[in-house]
Amino acid sequence: xxxxxxxxxxxxxxxxxxxxxxxxxxxxxxxxxxxxxxxxxxxxxxxxxxxxxxxxxxxxxxxxxxxxxxxxxxxxxxxxxxxxxxxxxxxxxxxxxxxxxxxxxxxxxxxxxxxxxxxxxxxxxxxxxxxxxxxxxxxxxxxxxxxxxxxxxxxxxxxxxxxxxxxxxxxxxxxxxxxxxxxxxxxxxxxxxxxxxxxxxxxxxxxxxxxxxxxxxxxxxxxxxxxxxxxxxxxxxxxxx
Amino acid sequence: xxxxxxxxxxxxxxxxxxxxxxxxxxxxxxxxxxxxxxxxxxxxxxxxxxxxxxxxxxxxxxxxxxxxxxxxxxxxxxxxxxxxxxxxxxxxxxxxxxxxxxxxxxxxxxxxxxxxxxxxxxxxxxxxxxxxxxxxxxxxxxxxxxxxxxxxxxxxxxxxxxxxxxxxxxxxxxxxxxxxxxxxxxxxxxxxxxxxxxxxxxxxxxxxxxxxxxxxxxxxxxxxxxxxxxxxxxxxxxxxxxxxxxxxx
Ligand code: HEM
Ligand code: SF4
Ligand code: FES
Numbered sequence: 329x330x331x332x333x334x335x336x337x338x339x340x341x342x343x344x345x346x347x348x349x350x351x352x353x354x355x356x357x358x359x360x361x362x363x364x365x366x367x368x369x370x371x372x373x374x375x376x377x378x379x380x381x382x383x384x385x386x387x388x389x390x391x392x393x394x395x396x397x398x399x400x401x402x403x404x405x406x407x408x409x410x411x412x413x414x415x416x417x418x419x420x421x422x423x424x425x426x427x428x429x430x431x432x433x434x435x436x437x438x439x440x441x442x443x444x445x446x447x448x449x450x451x452x453x454x455x456x457x458x459x460x461x462x463x464x465x466x467x468x469x470x471x472x473x474x475x476x477x478x479x480x481x482x483x484x485x486x487x488x489x490x491x492x493x494x495x496x497x498x499x500x501x502x503x504x505x506x507x508x509x510x511x512x513x514x515x516x517x518x519x520x521x522x523x524x525x526x527x528x529x530x531x532x533x534x535x536x537x538x539x540x541x542x543x544x545x546x547x548x549x550x551x552x553x554x555x556x557x558x559x560x561x562x563x564x565x566x567x568x569x
Numbered sequence: 570x571x572x573x574x575x576x577x578x579x580x581x582x583x584x585x586x587x588x589x590x591x592x593x594x595x596x597x598x599x600x601x602x603x604x605x606x607x608x609x610x611x612x613x614x615x616x617x618x619x620x621x622x623x624x625x626x627x628x629x630x631x632x633x634x635x636x637x638x639x640x641x642x643x644x645x646x647x648x649x650x651x652x653x654x655x656x657x658x659x660x661x662x663x664x665x666x667x668x669x670x671x672x673x674x675x676x677x678x679x680x681x682x683x684x685x686x687x688x689x690x691x692x693x694x695x696x697x698x699x700x701x702x703x704x705x706x707x708x709x710x711x712x713x714x715x716x717x718x719x720x721x722x723x724x725x726x727x728x729x730x731x732x733x734x735x736x737x738x739x740x741x742x743x744x745x746x747x748x749x750x751x752x753x754x755x756x757x758x759x760x761x762x763x764x765x766x767x768x769x770x771x772x773x774x775x776x777x778x779x780x781x782x783x784x785x786x787x788x789x790x791x792x793x794x795x796x797x798x799x800x801x802x803x804x805x806x807x808x809x810x811x812x813x814x815x816x817x818x
Pocket of ligand 3: 626652
């Protein structure tokens with residue numbers, strides 16, 4: 329067993345805080361919130377990339393899809409209710425994800441205050457970029473909403489209900505393409521570690537499912553990144569115009 | 570063999586520490602890493618200097634005392650304990666860095682010695698089974714399926730060395746805690762305390778100031794006993810299950 333070394337005042341150092349069984353107080357509880365909210369956003373991204381690819385079938389189909397989002401759930405739901413429910417769920421997920429990520433990261437950094445003098449190569453790139461990648465994604469989400477949902481920072485004349493033209497406007501600027509492509513690479517990396525990690529956090533992962541989960545994580549990351557990036561590439565090459 | 574050592578020296582928990590450089594000569598490749606440090610200490614004592622303090626006890630890889638980060642790796646380059654690491658793993662003329670376990674929950678006591686009593690308190694919180702004492706139980710009264718026995722044994726191998734914490738970029742004790750939760754959780758003897766064990770051990774682990782798990786896998790790579798990474802997922806599952814049960818009762 330571990331040694332409680334007897335030496336002056338260091339003896340039997342008391343724990344830093346009183347133990348608690350609370351859900352949110354626990355690192356595992358917070359991590360569960362992070363995993364669940366991450367998976368909600370991931371499910372949304374799969375639907376989102378599918379919808380985005382309709383841009384390759386012309387303005388009618390793409391704008392029609394945009395219109396459908398507003399009548400989604402009809403006739404049970406009133407106009408735009410479905411869309412607003414989705415927005416509220418997503419906003420809750422983003423906030424829950426960011427708050428748990430922030431609190432856990434603070435704690436993790438505090439738990440390892442001194443670095444080793446002899447540095448060695450750490451974990452995989454995707455694993456090491458979860459925090460900064462997450463921040464990049466958070467900033468991207470803000471820009472993206474202001475660009476294509478509200479039109480506040482949109483390049484050119486933003487027209488509600490004409491998403492096809494709006495998308496072409498955005499991807500006709502160099503910075504629009506750069507921001508978008510960088511963010512989508514970040515999504516791929518984040519999902520690659522995040523999906524697999526969420527499975528472990530929720531206790532779904534085990535040695536037997538290891539290969540299947542890793543494969544699924546890589547496949548999801550690749551499909552999302554490639555699918556999203558196809559749109560600006562389509563605009564740049566003139567396939568979408 | 571002749572080696573350059575860079576060793577962390579720190580007078581006590583409150584003092585500033587720094588790496589100090591030493592040369593050792595006449596090291597046999599058959600020496601263990603600790604015997605090499607003994608050689609250095611003998612020289613330091615002859616020179617009237619303070620010998621390097623490091624933890625050790627069994628020197629056969631079963632007690633978990635020998636806590637050395639060697640060239641940035643907990644227990645050094647081989648998958649074994651520092652005491653079972655031999656100098657043949659290094660080359661003549663090498664420079665070797667030796668540092669203590671680094672984690673907020675494992676404060677340095679002196680040089681390479683850290684206080685790991687946080688682990689003891691995690692075990693005290695729930696890493697036990699309650700048994701009636703007195704008459705010995707009938708050996709065949711509680712059969713354990715082979716697969717469960719194997720699972721328990723695999724996790725009972727944890728020697729509480731703390732290499733998992735030392736290797737983790739978050740100073741997390743999830744692998745250590747999961748070893749005991751997995752070990753006792755599958756056994757019938759551990760069943761009565763199954764829920765309180767995982768809840769209390771995790772609560773104590775958090776209270777000690779260990780970090781959370783980000784599944785980097787450094788712990789399982791460093792573990793000299795091969796406690797596998799999926800044991801953490803299994804503990805998460807146990808914890809969530811215990812929370813659900815606690816919510817119902
Ligand atoms: C607000 C922006 C975001 C921030 C700040 C953020 C941050 C983080 C951090 C720090 C982690 C922990 C990584 C680890 O295990 O080491 C994480 C995990 C995760 N993230 Fe994000 N992320 C963000 C956006 C997203 C988005 C848009 C998705 C959707 C694809 C996502 C999906 C996930 C998943 C599935 C996990 C795994 C949870 C787990 O480890 O159990 N995140 N995120
Ligand atoms: S899990 Fe492995 S590395 Fe961690 S304390 Fe136990 S034996 Fe040491
Ligand atoms: S001294 Fe006991 S394991 Fe190394």
